[in-house]
Amino acid sequence: MLQVTTLRNERERVLEGLRKRGLDAAADVDRVVELDDRRKELQSRTEDLLAERNSLSREIGDLFKSGRKEEATAKRERVNEIKEATGPLEEQLDATVRELEEALLQLPNVPDHRVPAGATAEDNEVYRPHAGELPKPGAEARPHWELADTYGIFDLELGVRTTGSGFPVFTGQGARLQRALVNFFLDRNTAAGYTEYAPPLLVNEDTARATGQLPDKEGQMYYVQADDLYLIPTAEVPLTNLYRGELLDADALPVKLTGYTPCFRREAGSYGAHVRGLNRVHQFDKVEIVQLARPEESYAKLDEMVDHVAGLLEELGLPYRVLRLCGGDMGFTSAMTYDFEVWSAAQERWLEVSSVSNFETYQSNRLKLRYRTDRGTELLHTLNGSALALPRIIAALLENNQTEDGILLPEKLHGYVGKERLLPVR
RNA sequence: GGAGGAAUGGCAGAGUGGUUGAAUGCACCGGUCUUGAAAACCGACGUACCGCAAGGUACCGGGGGUUCGAAUCCCUCUUCCUCCGCCA
Numbered sequence: 029m030l031q032v033t034t035l036r037n038e039r040e041r042v043l044e045g046l047r048k049r050g051l052d053a054a055a056d057v058d059r060v061v062e063l064d065d066r067r068k069e070l071q072s073r074t075e076d077l078l079a080e081r082n083s084l085s086r087e088i089g090d091l092f093k094s095g096r097k098e099e100a101t102a103k104r105e106r107v108n109e110i111k112e113a114t115g116p117l118e119e120q121l122d123a124t125v126r127e128l129e130e131a132l133l134q135l136p137n138v139p140d141h142r143v144p145a146g147a148t149a150e151d152n153e154v155y156r157p158h159a160g161e162l163p164k165p166g167a168e169a170r171p172h173w174e175l176a177d178t179y180g181i182f183d184l185e186l187g188v189r190t191t192g193s194g195f196p197v198f199t200g201q202g203a204r205l206q207r208a209l210v211n212f213f214l215d216r217n218t219a220a221g222y223t224e225y226a227p228p229l230l231v232n233e234d235t236a237r238a239t240g241q242l243p244d245k246e247g248q249m250y251y252v253q254a255d256d257l258y259l260i261p262t263a264e265v266p267l268t269n270l271y272r273g274e275l276l277d278a279d280a281l282p283v284k285l286t287g288y289t290p291c292f293r294r295e296a297g298s299y300g301a302h303v304r305g306l307n308r309v310h311q312f313d314k315v316e317i318v319q320l321a322r323p324e325e326s327y328a329k330l331d332e333m334v335d336h337v338a339g340l341l342e343e344l345g346l347p348y349r350v351l352r353l354c355g356g357d358m359g360f361t362s363a364m365t366y367d368f369e370v371w372s373a374a375q376e377r378w379l380e381v382s383s384v385s386n387f388e389t390y391q392s393n394r395l396k397l398r399y400r401t402d403r404g405t406e407l408l409h410t411l412n413g414s415a416l417a418l419p420r421i422i423a424a425l426l427e428n429n430q431t432e433d434g435i436l437l438p439e440k441l442h443g444y445v446g447k448e449r450l451l452p453v454r
Numbered sequence: 455g456g457a458g459g460a461a462u463g464g465c466a467g468a469g470u471g472g473u474u475g476a477a478u479g480c481a482c483c484g485g486u487c488u489u490g491a492a493a494a495c496c497g498a499c500g501u502a503c504c505g506c507a508a509g510g511u512a513c514c515g516g517g518g519g520u521u522c523g524a525a526u527c528c529c530u531c532u533u534c535c536u537c538c539g540c541c542a
Contacts, residue, residue, distance in 0.1 A: 072504050075511040082511085085523040089472040092522095104522045111522090275501080277464095277482095396502095405501080 029132050029240075029394045031407075032064045045138035048145040048355030056135055063128040070121040074114060081110045133243055137390040139355045140327075140364040146354030155366060156338075156350035162371050163347060163428050169374040172423040173305030175430060176202065180453035181422070182306070194295065194310035196419075201450055205425075205437075206313060208444035209418050210288050213315035213340065217415055220336055222286035222317050227266035229289055230257040235269045238394045240361035240387075250292045259292035263316035264412045268391060271320060276399040276408070282329060283320040286415070288313065306419035307379065313418040319411045320397065323388070326409035327364075330386045333413045334366050337382050340416055345438045346424050347371040349378065363388040366413075370420065374427040379420040384413030 035042055035057050046053040084107050091100035144153045176182050181202030187195035198206050218224050236242040236258050241249060250259040260266060267285050276283070291314050295303075302308070317336070321329045334350065341348045353365040362385040369378035389407040392398070398405045429436045434449040442448050 068504065071511080075504065078512090079510055081522080083473095085521095086473055088522045093472085100522080107522045275464095398501095 029129075029390065030135050030138065031389065031393055032060060032128075032132070034138075035060055036064075042138050045141075045143075045355075046136070048139045048143055049136060049358070050147050050356050051136070053135060056131065060128065060131050060135070063124060063131060067121065067124045067128055070117060070124055074117045074121055077110050077114045077117070081107055081114070084110075136244075136360040137363050137387065139358060139362075140386070142352070143358065143364055144352065144354045145356075147356035148354075149357050151354035152357055152367070153352040153354065154349060155352040158347050158349040158371065160347075163373050169427065170430065171305065171374040172372075172426040175426045175435070176305065178452045178454060179426070179435060179450050181205070181426065181450075184305075192310075194308070196306060196309055196311075200453065201445070201447075202422075205422060205441075205445055205450070206418060208441055209416075209421060210313060210315060212441060212444050213415055214286060214288055216340055216343070217286035217315065217317055217336075220284075222284040225267060225270065225285055225287040227263060227270070227287055227289065229260055229266075229292075230255075231260055231265055231269070232257055235265060235272070238272055239265050239268050239391050240394070241265060244360040247296055248294055250294060260289060261293050262291050262414075263287045263289040263314060264318065267316060267318045268320075268410055268412065269395065271397050272395045274397055275405060276320070276397075278322070278399055278401060281320065281322055281399060281408070282325065283318075285318040286315065287318075288315045290314075291417075306423045307375075309419055315415055315418075317413050317415045320392075320408045321411060322399070323406065323409050326386050326388065326411060329409075330364065330366075330384065330411055333384050333411060333415075337368055337384060337413055337415050341368065341370065341381075343438065343440045344421070344425070346421070346428065348381075359383075359385065361385075361387050361390050363390065368414075368416075370424040372420075372424050372427050374430075379424060381420045381424075382414035382416050384411075386411045 030042070039057060042057060043052075043054055084103050088100045088103050088107070091097075091103070144151060146152070170178075172181075173184075179202070180200045182196040182198045184193070184196055186197040186199075187193070190197070214224055230252065233242065233256065236249065241258070241261060245261065249261050251257075252259070266289075267287050270285070271283065290311055292311050295308055295310060306312075317333060319326075319329050319333065338348070338350065348368055348370045351367045351369065353362075353367055358365045365383055365385040367380050368382035368384070370381050371377075372379050387410045389409060391410045392407040395410070397408050397410065399408050425437070426435055429438075434451045436449050437445055437447070
C-alpha cells in the first residue's frame with residue numbers, strides 16, 4: 029500500500045511511474061488525497077469534542093470530591109450533549125478511513141525510474157543476456173515430460189488420481205532429486221547469511237493482505253472456507269509477515285530469511301501447450317529468500333540477491349538470462365523486479381525460475397514494519413526472491429543434460445542425490 | 455473435547471472506576487566520577503495520528519457495552535499456561 033504522503037508530495041513522480049504500468053492514476057490519486065483531507069478534518073473535529081469531554085470529566089470528578097453536586101450534574105448534561113455529537117462524527121470518520129484504505133489498496137506500487145515502460149513480457153529488458161552457446165542436445169532432444177516417464181521422475185496421472193491435474197507426483201529418483209535441490213538451495217542460502225525458517229503453509233487474511241496478495245490475487249489462492257485461511261502461493265507471504273508490526277533497531281538490519289515451502293496456485297484460466305509437464309502446476313516446491321533492509325541500502329541488497337541467485341544457477345550449470353521486467357509485466361506490489369529464466373533445450377524456450385523484487389515500502393506500510401533512526405521511525409524496505417523454484421529447474425536439468433548415457437547431474441548435486449547421473453527405469 | 459488461570463511499556467512486574475501513558479526493578483541512551491572500565495549517583499527513556507506551534511486524541515491481547523469518567527466493571531472473541539481425556 030502506497031503512503032498518502034508520497035501521493036501528496038511526489039504526485040508527478042507517482043503518476044509518471046504508474047504510467048509505465050499503462051495506468052492513468054491521476055483521478056485515483058486525487059481521490060485518495062481528498063479522502064485524506066476529509067479524514068483529517070473529521071478527526072480534528074472529533075478530537076476537539078473528546079478533549080472537551082475529557083476535561084469536563086476531570087472537573088466533574090473534582091466537584092464530586094468537594095461535594096458540589098449541582099455543579100457536577102450541570103456539567104454532566106454538557107458531556108451528554110457532546111457524546112451525542114461525537115457519535116455520528118466518529119462513524120463518519122471510520123467510514124472515511126475505510127474508504128481511504130480501499131482506494132489506496134487499488135493503487136499498485138510505483139515502478140522505480142529504471143523500470144522500462146511496457147504492457148507485456150515483450151517489453152521486458154534483457155538485463156543480463158546469456159553468455160555463450162546454448163546447449164543443443166540434438167534433433168532428437170526430448171521434452172522433460174517424456175524424459176520423466178523414461179527416468180521415473182514424476183507422474184502426472186497419479187496426481188490426477190489423488191487430486192487433479194497440475195499436481196505432479198514425484199517418484200523414486202525424481203523425488204530424491206527434488207529433495208536434493210531443496211537441501212542444496214537451503215544450504216547455499218544459509219551460507220550466504222539467510223536464516224532458515226519453516227513457516228506455516230496456510231495463512232490468515234491479515235497476513236495475505238499485508239504482503240499484497242489480497243486484494244490483488246484473490247482468485248489465485250486456494251481458500252479454506254471452513255477456517256477462513258489461504259494456502260500460500262509463495263513463502264514470501266508467511267516469511268515477510270513474521271516481522272509484521274515490528275519496530276527494529278537499526279543494527280539488526282538487514283534481516284535475511286530463507287525458507288522452503290510448497291506453493292499453491294490455482295492458475296485459473298491458464299491452459300495450452302505452454303503448460304505441459306512441469307511448466308505450470310498447481311503445487312510446486314520453492315525455496316525463497318527475503319530481506320528487510322534500510323531504504324538507502326535496498327537496491328544494493330536487490331543486486332546482492334540477483335548475484336546470489338545467479339550463483340545458484342551457475343553452480344547448477346544451467347544456461348540462464350536475467351530480465352528487468354517492464355511496468356506492465358511487474359507484480360502489483362513490486363517497484364522493480366528481475367526475472368531469471370533458464371533455457372529449456374527441448375522446448376527451445378526460456379523458462380522463468382526466479383523473480384527477485386524490491387517492494388520498497390509498499391509492503392512494510394501495510395505490515396507496519398519499521399526501524400529506529402536518528403530522526404525517529406521509518407518504514408523498512410522489503411525484498412524477496414526465489415532461490416529457487418524447483419519444477420522448471422528440474423525440467424531444464426532433464427532436457428539440457430540428457431545424453432545417451434543418461435541424465436548427467438551437475439557436480440554440486442552429486443552428494444545430495446547420491447549419484448552422478450540418472451538412469452532409465454524402463 | 456472438559457475444568458481452571460492469565461494477557462499491562464524492550465523484559466520483569468505493580469495497579470480493580472477519577473489529573474495513570476501507566477509505580478518499581480532491569481535493559482538501553484546521555485552525563486558526573488575514573489588514566490580507562492566497572493560500581494555508584496544524576497537525567498532522559500513507548501507508538502500512531504491531528505496541529506506552524508502551544509497542545510490535543512487514541513492505544514494496558516482484539517471487538518463491543520456500562521459510566522460524566524474505564525488498564526480497572528460487564529459481554530464477546532483470540533491467544534497462552536495448568537490439570538484431565540483423546541490423538542500423531
